[in-house]
Amino acid sequence: MSWKDDLPAVRGKLLFDEPLAPFTWFRVGGPADVIFLPEDEDDLSGFLKGLDPAVPVTPLGVGSNTLVRDGGVEGVVVRLGGRAFAKVEARGESTIFAGAAVPDAILAREAAKAGIAGLEFYRGVPGSVGGACIMNAGCYGSETKDVLVEAYAVTRSGERITLSNADMDFSYRKSARAAKGDLIFTGALFKGRPDEPAAITARMDEITARREQTQPIREKTGGSTFKNPPGHSSWKLVDAAGWRGKPFGGAMFSPLHANFLINTGEATAADLEGLGEAVRADVKEKLGVELEWEIKRIGRG
Numbered sequence: 001m002s003w004k005d006d007l008p009a010v011r012g013k014l015l016f017d018e019p020l021a022p023f024t025w026f027r028v029g030g031p032a033d034v035i036f037l038p039e040d041e042d043d044l045s046g047f048l049k050g051l052d053p054a055v056p057v058t059p060l061g062v063g064s065n066t067l068v069r070d071g072g073v074e075g076v077v078v079r080l081g082g083r084a085f086a087k088v089e090a091r092g093e094s095t096i097f098a099g100a101a102v103p104d105a106i107l108a109r110e111a112a113k114a115g116i117a118g119l120e121f122y123r124g125v126p127g128s129v130g131g132a133c134i135m136n137a138g139c140y141g142s143e144t145k146d147v148l149v150e151a152y153a154v155t156r157s158g159e160r161i162t163l164s165n166a167d168m169d170f171s172y173r174k175s176a177r178a179a180k181g182d183l184i185f186t187g188a189l190f191k192g193r194p195d196e197p198a199a200i201t202a203r204m205d206e207i208t209a210r211r212e213q214t215q216p217i218r219e220k221t222g223g224s225t226f227k228n229p230p231g232h233s234s235w236k237l238v239d240a241a242g243w244r245g246k247p248f249g250g251a252m253f254s255p256l257h258a259n260f261l262i263n264t265g266e267a268t269a270a271d272l273e274g275l276g277e278a279v280r281a282d283v284k285e286k287l288g289v290e291l292e293w294e295i296k297r298i299g300r301g
Contacts, residue, residue, distance in 0.1 A: 003052050003054075003055055004016065004033065004034060006052070007034070007047075007050075007051065008046065008047050008049075008050030008051055009050075010036065010038065010039070010043055010046075010047050011038075011039040011040075011043045012036065012037045012038040012039040012040075012043050013035075013036070013037040014034060014035070014036055014037075015032075015034065015035040015036075015037070016033070016034055017031045017032075017033065018031055018032055018034075018035045019031050020032050020035075020060070020063075020068045020072065020073060020077065020299075021068070023035075023060060023063045023068075023079065024060075024063030024064075024066055024067070024068055024222075025062070025063055025064045025065075025126070025220060025221060025222055025223075026063075026066075026067055026068075026220055026221070026222055026263050026267075026269070026272060027220050027263060028067070028068065028070070028263060028267060028268060028269040028272065029067070029068025029069060029070065029072065029073075029269050029299065030068065030069065030070050030071050030072030030073070030269075030299065030300070031072040031073075032058075032072060032073045032075075032076070032077040033072070033073070033074055033075055033076065034075070034076045034077070035076075035077045035078075035079060036076050036077070036078050036079070037079055037080075037081060037082070038078065038080065038084075039082070039084060040084035040085075041084065041085075041154065041160070041186050044078065044080075044154050044158075044184065044186070045154050045158045045159075045160060046158065047158075048154060048155070048156060048157065048158035048184075049157065049158030050158075051076065053156070053157070055075045055076060056074050056075030056076070057075060057076050057077075057078060057156055057184070058073055058075065058076070058077050058078070058298060059077075059078050059079075059080075059130065059184045059185070060077050060078070060079045061079075061080070061100070061101070061127060061128040061130045061131040062101075062103065062127060062128045062131070064126040064127040064128075064131065064222060064223055065126070065127060065131065065135070065222050065223045065224075065294065065295050065296060066222065066295065066296045066297075066298060067222060067269055067272055067273060067295050067296070067297045067298070068269060068298055068299050069269045069270070069273070069297065069298065069299035069300055069301050070268055070269045070270055070299075070300075070301070071299055071300025071301055072299055072300055073298055073299040073300070074299070074300065078184055080099075080100050080101045080130065080184075080186065081101050082101070084099070085099040085100050085101035085102075085186060085187070086099050086101045086102055087099045087102075087187075088102055088106065088107060088110040090110065090111070090113075090114035090116065091189075093191070094115075094116045094117075094118075094191055094192045094193055094194050095116075095149060095189055095190065095191045095192075096110065096111050096114060096116055096119070096189070096190050096191075096192070097187060097188070097189050097190075098110075098129045098187060098188060098190070099129065099186065099187045100128060100129050100130030100133075100184075100185045100186050100187050100188070101128055101129070101130065102128060102129045103127070103128050104122040104123075104125040104126070104127050104128060104129065104132055104137065105122060105123050105125070107119060107122050107129060107190070108120055108121075108122035108123040108204055109123070109204070111190070111192060111200070112197050112200040112201050112204060113197055114197075115194055115195060115196065115197050115200070116192040116193070116194070116195075116200075117192050117193050117194065117195035117199075117200050117203075118142075118146070118147055118191075118192030118193050119147055119190060119192050120142075120200060120203045120204045120207060121138060121139050121140050121141070121142035121143075121207070122137075123204040123207045123208060124139045124140060124207045124208070124210070124211050125137045125138065125139055126217070126223045127223070129185070129187065129188055130184075130185040130186075132144045132188075133148070133151045133153075133168070133175060133178060133185045133188055134175060134178040134179075134185065135173050135174060135175070135178075135294075135296075136168075136170045136171065136172070136173055136174055136175055137173075138173075139207075140207065140210075143170070143172075144170070145165065145168070145170035147190045147191060147192060148165050148168065148170075148188055148189075148190055149164075149165065149188075149189040149190060149191045150162055150163060150164050150165065150188065150189050151163045151168060151185055151187070151188040151189075152185065152186050152187045152188065152189075153183040153184060153185045153186060154183070154184050154186060155182055155183060156182045156183075160186075161183075163177060172227065172228075173227050173294055214256065214257055215254075215256065215257050215260060216254040216256045216257060216260050216262055219254065219260070219262040219263075220262060220263035220264075220267075221254070221260050221261060221262045221263070222260075222261060222295045223260070223294075223295070224259050224260070224294050224295075225238075225253070225259050225260065225261040225276060225293070225294060225295050226238070226259060226276075226280075226291040226292060226293060226294055227291075227292045227293075227294045229289050229290065229291065229292070232289055233259075234259045234291060235257060235258040235259035236258075237283045237287055237289055237291065238253055238258040238259055238279055238283065238291075239258040240283075240286075240287060241279065241282045241283045241286050241287060242282075243258065243275075243279050243282065244258040247264070248271060248274065248275035248278065249267060249268070249270075249271035249274070249275070250263060250264050250265055250266040250267030250268065250271050251263060251264065251267045251271040251272045251274075251275040252264050252275070253275070253279065261275065261276060261295070269299075270301070273297055276293065276295075279291070
């Protein structure tokens with residue numbers, strides 16, 4: 001009997017051998033052995049407690065910075081959605097709670113409505129709150145570590161925990177605690193500062209305009225492909241190596257922003273990852289700089 005025949009009872013949904021491409025911005029990738037869509041945090045906790053510890057578990061948010069390989073993902077992919085994980089609630093003293101499934105742009109918008117400044121940068125982050133916790137998401141000079149009070153998660157064994165900002169051990173595009181791979185974030189509490197909603201909204205409008213002018217936000221992309229190496233901008237390195245707008249199978253680095261990998265229509269995950277690796281090797285050879293992936297690549301090759 002397969003482990004898939006002995007899964008814990010759930011109130012949410014279990015999908016078997018479900019393609020993951022529709023769950024990601026790149027629109028590529030093979031199937032998950034199982035996708036679990038929990039009804040709420042109790043459902044998630046109970047499922048993880050009852051799941052065979054040998055079965056791999058992979059959280060997947062809105063898939064904005066995730067490349068799923070063509071062979072699909074082993075074990076259970078957990079995707080949080082629905083009302084239980086999409087709650088946003090302004091609280092006292094310029095704090096605001098957001099569930100893990102809340103898009104970062106929605107968090108920014110709701111903070112502005114509540115007169116909470118400091119979270120405007122999330123308007124330019126293409127992801128959700130859970131992903132922001134995992135990778136210390138940020139842009140335009142601000143990061144998650146600057147505004148996070150605490151994060152809430154369920155461990156692989158089903159235990160619910162609360163992590164302080166210090167517990168997260170943030171660095172550039174990384175939480176060392178999250179990198180251990182044993183957590184599924186369910187929400188987070190953020191703190192900003194008081195300001196007039198109109199002033200906050202005006203600053204967010206500037207961010208939106210800047211993104212639309214400089215980033216291929218309407219393409220099948222995954223946001224920034226590579227982290228910025230110390231002292232360098234990744235887009236400048238990709239550009240200098242001659243890869244801006246150069247086709248590679250169905251993949252390309254955007255002519256508009258050379259650090260945005262895009263699926264031009266019929267790319268496979270192998271095309272996209274292969275292009276990224278070719279660019280890394282070329283930049284290393286020509287410019288002597290090591291590029292590190294910012295996009296998370298998961299699954300069987």
